[in-house]
Amino acid sequence: MNRSSICCIALSLAALSMTACQREAPRSAADAPTVASSKAAPADPQFAQAQQAWRDQRRDNLLKPDGWTSLIGLHWIEPGPHYVGTAADNGMRLAMGPAHVGMLDLRKNGKVRLVPDRNAVLTLDEQPLKDAVTLVSDTEGGEAGPSRLGFDEGKGIATVIERGGRFALRVKHADAPTRTAFAGLDYWPADASWKVVGKFVPHPAGKTIEIADITGTLSQVPNPGAVEFQRDGRTYRLEALDEGGDELFLVFADRTNGHGSYGAGRFLDAQKPDISGRVVLDFNQSYNPPCAFTPFATCPLPPPENRLDLAVESGEKAYAKSAH
Numbered sequence: 001m002n003r004s005s006i007c008c009i010a011l012s013l014a015a016l017s018m019t020a021c022q023r024e025a026p027r028s029a030a031d032a033p034t035v036a037s038s039k040a041a042p043a044d045p046q047f048a049q050a051q052q053a054w055r056d057q058r059r060d061n062l063l064k065p066d067g068w069t070s071l072i073g074l075h076w077i078e079p080g081p082h083y084v085g086t087a088a089d090n091g092m093r094l095a096m097g098p099a100h101v102g103m104l105d106l107r108k109n110g111k112v113r114l115v116p117d118r119n120a121v122l123t124l125d126e127q128p129l130k131d132a133v134t135l136v137s138d139t140e141g142g143e144a145g146p147s148r149l150g151f152d153e154g155k156g157i158a159t160v161i162e163r164g165g166r167f168a169l170r171v172k173h174a175d176a177p178t179r180t181a182f183a184g185l186d187y188w189p190a191d192a193s194w195k196v197v198g199k200f201v202p203h204p205a206g207k208t209i210e211i212a213d214i215t216g217t218l219s220q221v222p223n224p225g226a227v228e229f230q231r232d233g234r235t236y237r238l239e240a241l242d243e244g245g246d247e248l249f250l251v252f253a254d255r256t257n258g259h260g261s262y263g264a265g266r267f268l269d270a271q272k273p274d275i276s277g278r279v280v281l282d283f284n285q286s287y288n289p290p291c292a293f294t295p296f297a298t299c300p301l302p303p304p305e306n307r308l309d310l311a312v313e314s315g316e317k318a319y320a321k322s323a324h
Contacts, residue, residue, distance in 0.1 A: 044192060051190040054285050058316075059185055062293065065174040066157050069182055072096055073171035074296040077112060077160075081105040084169070085117070096173045097156045098122075101149075104169065112137065112160050112167055114149065123150035137162045163298055164217035170296070178294050178321075186317040187284075188260075194283040194314035198229035200273035201237075209239055211251070211300045214264065214291050221300075224248075227270070227279045231310060238281075239305045240270075248272055248279065252286075253302040255311035262288045262318045265302040286315030293319060 062069050072095040075084075082091045087099040094101070100117040107113060115132045116122050122129040125148050137160040138146040146159040155174040160167055202225040209223035222242040227250070229236055240248040253265040268286045273279050290297035 047192050047195075048190055051284055055185065055187065058287060062185075063179060063182060065155070065179075066172050067179070068290040068297065069179040069293050070172040070174055070176045071170070071178065071290070071294040071296040072173045072176045073169070074298070075169040075171070077104060077106045077167045077169060079106050079108070085120075092169065094171055096175065097151050097171070101151065101158075106167055110167075120151070121153075123154070124148070126150065126154075135160045137167065161298070163213065163215060164219060166217070168298075181321075183320040186320065188314050188317065190284050191314060194312070196229045196231070196281045196283070198227040198279045198281050200240075200277045200279045201226045201228055202277075209241070209303055209305075211241070211303055214297070214299045214301060217298070219300075225273075226305075227281060229281055234310075236308055236310060237305070238308075239303060246272060250281075250306065251289075251300050251302045252306040252308060252312075254308040256313060260313070260317055261315075262292045264289065264291065264299070265306075266312075266315060268315075283312050283314040286312065288316050288319055293321075 061067055064070070075092050075094075077092075082104045083100065084090055084092045084094065084102060084104050085100040086094045086097055090100065092104065098117070098120045101120050101122065102114050102116040105113045105115070112135045113132060114135055116129055124133055129149070133147075135147040135149065136144075139162040141147070146161065149158040150156065151158070152173065157172045159170050161170050162168075203223060207223050208220040210218055211221045212218050223239055224242045226237050226239050227248070229238075238250050238252055240250055243249050247269045248271075250268040250270065251265060252268065254261070257263050257265060266286045267289055268281065268283065270279050270281055289299035291299040
């Protein structure tokens, strides 16, 4: 089965699974998180200004020369040597860039080695590259990140990513059509009633949750706890992921998926709980995964626990030129 088929199946499953959404009743008045009403709150100029600033920053990040809209390829690397470049005689053909980049070799020890083509003008982490080098993947690089192989005078960047024990070459280019022809973002009107104060329910230390991504890969992701919140007198619950920063990461589906919002769900970031265990969920700032803009991303899908029986008519709507 090719990657496009997997992507379509994942989207179909995401839509069908909405019929099985569950809710959880409040345990008591004392334990219940702050209630959010579906009635729109009065307009607040400061709130509107803050929301617009967030939207502007969101757009700017997408449109960076190496942002998500610049993706032009995701090439899975099989063991052994592979020639890389745009020319027809390469085993790994790039959409943009030099005719011949060099030879990429995935070795038995799981290391990816690059032997540059003698005519290619390349950089590695912004320094000229002439000799063979082992490329550091995104799972090895830590805070420094993966090795950045540059070409086309810095417009092109290739990195090695690892997903479920498999390696791939992720390629970006500042002149990617998905970036130069970006169609803009659309949102539901900003509504303060969708800025909800929830209650953090911690899990035992070390707990993980299984997350599938759009390529079919399953990963165990740190799951420090869940956030409970209320809407119109009903309690909902979202499992939170911890990616090592100061924020919780939530991947959720809701009743708008495929009916206004992106079919495979949306993302939401939230500050970790305060000393009282409170977490602010601002659904006005829920946003599309990179897969909405490019077919070359490896986006996580909402776990079954995070499929809300609720129409979250807030935040980012489906992209007009969705990649899927």
